[in-house]
Amino acid sequence: MSEEQIKNLEEQFEARIARDEKIEPKDWMPEKYRQTHIRQMSQHAHSEIVGMLPEGNWITRAPSLRRKVALLAKVQDEAGHGLYLYSATETLGISRDEMYEQLHTGKAKYSSIFNYPALTWADMGAIGWLVDGAAIINQVPLCNTSFGPYARAMIRVCKEESFHQRQGYEIMLKLCNGTPEQKEMAQDALNRWWWPSLMMLGPTDAESIHTEQSMKWKLKRKSNDDLRQQFIDQTVPQADILGLTIPDPDLKWNEERGCYDFGEIDWDEFWQVVKGHGPMNKERMKARVGAWERGEWVRDAAMAYAEKQGERKAKQVV
Amino acid sequence: MSTKNWPLWEIFVRSKNGLEHRHFGSLHAADAEMALENARDVYTRRNEGVSIWVVESKHITASNPEHNGEMFEPAQDKVYRHPTFYDLPDEIKHM
Numbered sequence: 001m002s003e004e005q006i007k008n009l010e011e012q013f014e015a016r017i018a019r020d021e022k023i024e025p026k027d028w029m030p031e032k033y034r035q036t037h038i039r040q041m042s043q044h045a046h047s048e049i050v051g052m053l054p055e056g057n058w059i060t061r062a063p064s065l066r067r068k069v070a071l072l073a074k075v076q077d078e079a080g081h082g083l084y085l086y087s088a089t090e091t092l093g094i095s096r097d098e099m100y101e102q103l104h105t106g107k108a109k110y111s112s113i114f115n116y117p118a119l120t121w122a123d124m125g126a127i128g129w130l131v132d133g134a135a136i137i138n139q140v141p142l143c144n145t146s147f148g149p150y151a152r153a154m155i156r157v158c159k160e161e162s163f164h165q166r167q168g169y170e171i172m173l174k175l176c177n178g179t180p181e182q183k184e185m186a187q188d189a190l191n192r193w194w195w196p197s198l199m200m201l202g203p204t205d206a207e208s209i210h211t212e213q214s215m216k217w218k219l220k221r222k223s224n225d226d227l228r229q230q231f232i233d234q235t236v237p238q239a240d241i242l243g244l245t246i247p248d249p250d251l252k253w254n255e256e257r258g259c260y261d262f263g264e265i266d267w268d269e270f271w272q273v274v275k276g277h278g279p280m281n282k283e284r285m286k287a288r289v290g291a292w293e294r295g296e297w298v299r300d301a302a303m304a305y306a307e308k309q310g311e312r313k314a315k316q317v318v
Numbered sequence: 319m320s321t322k323n324w325p326l327w328e329i330f331v332r333s334k335n336g337l338e339h340r341h342f343g344s345l346h347a348a349d350a351e352m353a354l355e356n357a358r359d360v361y362t363r364r365n366e367g368v369s370i371w372v373v374e375s376k377h378i379t380a381s382n383p384e385h386n387g388e389m390f391e392p393a394q395d396k397v398y399r400h401p402t403f404y405d406l407p408d409e410i411k412h413m
Contacts (some may be wrong), residue, residue, distance in 0.1 A: 023342065024383070026380060026383050027383050028383075028384065030345075047386035050404075073363075076359075076363070077363070080359070080360050082347060082362060084343055084360070085362050087326075087343050087344040088343070089346060090326070090344070095323075096323070096346060097323055152343075153343070160363075160364070230327060299324065300322075301347045302324070302349075302352065303322050303323075305348065305349075306348040306349035309349065311351075
């Protein structure tokens with residue numbers, strides 16, 4: 001194809017998205033659109049998969065059967081969300097194995113929030129309330145994104161995610177209405193998860209390199225700073241109901257702006273964690289790669305069995 | 319590294335009797351039986367279905383959107399296939 005033809009196709013493509021038409025896997029798309037979607041969608045899938053680790057660690061220690069079945073269901077949902085997203089990404093022409101390879105070698109990133117440790121049971125509450133809360137804010141606009149398979153996966157994910165946040169908040173509520181020690185535990189979890197949750201919504205608009213293009217493709221509908229503000233404004237009243245204190249001395253209602261002012265985020269910490277120097281980066285990858293390698297004989301055995309059955313069937317037909 | 323990867327399957331789910339099976343997504347599985355079991359866990363964790371079909375993706379032949387012109391345009395100029403094409407007086411009821 002000549003350069004002019006490609007330019008022509010690109011213009012038609014952008015116009016389709018501007019008209020709110022969806023793009024489906026076999027449609028022509030600019031290479032950059034394909035690559036950006038592979039990057040963002042696979043990282044989203046990886047985040048779901050790695051996101052199982054901090055919580056999976058607490059399933060056996062859940063304080064009651066009610067909490068245990070809920071946590072188990074939540075972690076299973078995350079596996080499911082990862083699978084919806086992996087298969088949606090595969091429609092763009094990358095294989096599942098390539099994606100795993102990128103995750104396991106560190107070439108692909110996942111949400112840096114999962115590189116923090118889950119130290120107490122209250123962390124299960126704080127993760128559901130704050131981390132899933134921030135994830136929902138990020139994900140809801142994606143239900144309308146331009147790439148059909150991604151939008152469809154996100155609709156399913158968002159439907160299921162609201163249970164995650166409610167179960168987390170209920171854990172916090174229970175702890176806050178419990179003994180002083182339990183309430184202290186809840187406060188401690190909030191103290192540790194608050195700032196990483198704010199960082200989860202991404203670098204400030206000034207630093208965000210992908211925003212403009214992503215807005216055009218409807219991979220983003222609001223800027224990171226707007227999403228963060230939305231998260232803070234809806235979460236502060238929820239903390240008040242719990243009787244907990246947000247660990248930010250600069251947090252103050254701004255009558256004029258109609259939203260909360262908040263303190264400086266430690267972006268050095270954010271970039272350190274992204275670059276692999278967070279408290280749990282090595283541990284998470286070790287667990288993930290270990291699970292993949294230990295499962296290899298199972299995958300091979302299943303395949304060998306399927307082939308043998310197939311051959312047997314073929315013989316019977318003859 | 320495994321020598322052979324699990325193939326990809328397309329999953330179709332009937333939400334309830336009376337409705338058609340609809341494409342829900344895809345997944346990897348060693349064989350059809352495993353594809354059904356995995357589909358149940360991945361796509362019907364909240365009673366989303368009463369019946370599941372699985373088809374190995376390689377068996378699906380898809381039309382090419384680049385040929386949508388030749389493929390679908392022939393239907394566009396055949397307005398006589400629609401009821402509104404026919405002029406009838408307003409007094410005619412039930413038609």
